[in-house]
Amino acid sequence: MLPRSFVPIIAVSSAFVFVGQMLNFPIVYGTSGHLVGGAFLAMLLGPHAAVISMSIVLLIQAIFFADGGIFTFGANIFNMAVIGGLSFYVVKSLSGPSPSQKRLSASVFTASWLSIVLGALACAVQIGVSPMFASAGGVMVTVPAMLFWHIIIGIGEAAITNALVLQLSRISPAVLGGLTMLRGLGL
Amino acid sequence: MKGITKAIVLIIIGLAVLIPFASTYPDGLEKVAESLGIEEPEPMWSGLMPDYTFLFTENSYMTRLISGLIGLFLVFSVAWGVGWALARKNRV
Numbered sequence: 115m116l117p118r119s120f121v122p123i124i125a126v127s128s129a130f131v132f133v134g135q136m137l138n139f140p141i142v143y144g145t146s147g148h149l150v151g152g153a154f155l156a157m158l159l160g161p162h163a164a165v166i167s168m169s170i171v172l173l174i175q176a177i178f179f180a181d182g183g184i185f186t187f188g189a190n191i192f193n194m195a196v197i198g199g200l201s202f203y204v205v206k207s208l209s210g211p212s213p214s215q216k217r218l219s220a221s222v223f224t225a226s227w228l229s230i231v232l233g234a235l236a237c238a239v240q241i242g243v244s245p246m247f248a249s250a251g252g253v254m255v256t257v258p259a260m261l262f263w264h265i266i267i268g269i270g271e272a273a274i275t276n277a278l279v280l281q282l283s284r285i286s287p288a289v290l291g292g293l294t295m296l297r298g299l300g301l
Numbered sequence: 302m303k304g305i306t307k308a309i310v311l312i313i314i315g316l317a318v319l320i321p322f323a324s325t326y327p328d329g330l331e332k333v334a335e336s337l338g339i340e341e342p343e344p345m346w347s348g349l350m351p352d353y354t355f356l357f358t359e360n361s362y363m364t365r366l367i368s369g370l371i372g373l374f375l376v377f378s379v380a381w382g383v384g385w386a387l388a389r390k391n392r393v
Contacts, residue, residue, distance in 0.1 A: 118385070118388045118389065121381060121388055122305045124380050124383075124388075125381035126305055126312075126377065128376045128380035129309065129312060129376045129380070130312050132376040133312055133372075136316070136365075138325070138326070139324055145327060145329065145332045146324035146327065147328055147329055148328060163384070167380055167384075170383060174372060174376050178372065179372065234329065237330065238333075241333075241334075246342075247339060251337075255337065256337075259333040260333055263329035263332055263333065289304075
């Protein structure tokens with residue numbers, strides 16, 4: 115786990131992700147997407163604290179804003195917190211040891227895009243096997259539909275995450291704890 | 302600690318500025334449900350500020366801003382508390 119000095123950064127980055135998830139950006143055909151922030155948290159906090167941070171965001175949304183829901187809380191934790199946290203390892207395997215800034219950037223971009231697509235795939239399977247969507251065709255219908263939108267939405271996620279990580283690495287590299295762990299510098 | 306205050310101020314400014322530009326179109330999941338003709342069932346628990354509205358007033362700029370600020374404060378506090386409880390004690 116992280117040192118105590120990282121507690122304020124956990125608090126701020128969780129608050130940031132909460133706000134980011136409120137602000138939808140339009141994509142195409144009258145549909146919108148919003149930042150999920152799982153990969154971003156993984157770059158700031160490392161994989162474990164990122165899962166906890168995202169779970170707190172989802173919990174507050176479910177309890178206070180009826181967003182996400184109580185019954186679906188576990189599914190949401192898997193789709194966004196766990197899959198988001200795993201982005202850490204995606205970035206790690208894509209960037210390799212001592213990556214250039216360019217390669218690191220490309221890895222962060224790909225990992226955040228993938229976190230959205232994989233989260234959407236998991237969600238598509240979950241809703242596809244639920245009785246509510248059975249009449250509509252089940253997974254055969256939900257998987258392609260969810261993937262279609264989230265392949266596009268994922269580009270937004272990737273662009274935002276990449277811009278944030280780049281900016282932070284310029285102005286305040288110390289807050290990128292996940293990145294520090296990734297480079298094996300310890301924390 | 303100065304950086305933390307700065308970051309929070311920036312987040313609040315970002316929220317206040319971007320709320321009017323936030324898209325009200327359905328998101329990916331909502332769009333899929335909509336296109337398949339599936340309606341969201343009545344939730345078991347409808348929250349205190351359902352869908353980011355405050356005190357059941359209509360969905361306007363102020364209600365979204367206030368509920369956003371409340372949510373921001375709640376997430377910040379809970380994350381701080383949980384982080385403090387879980388973080389390593391042996392380093393400053």
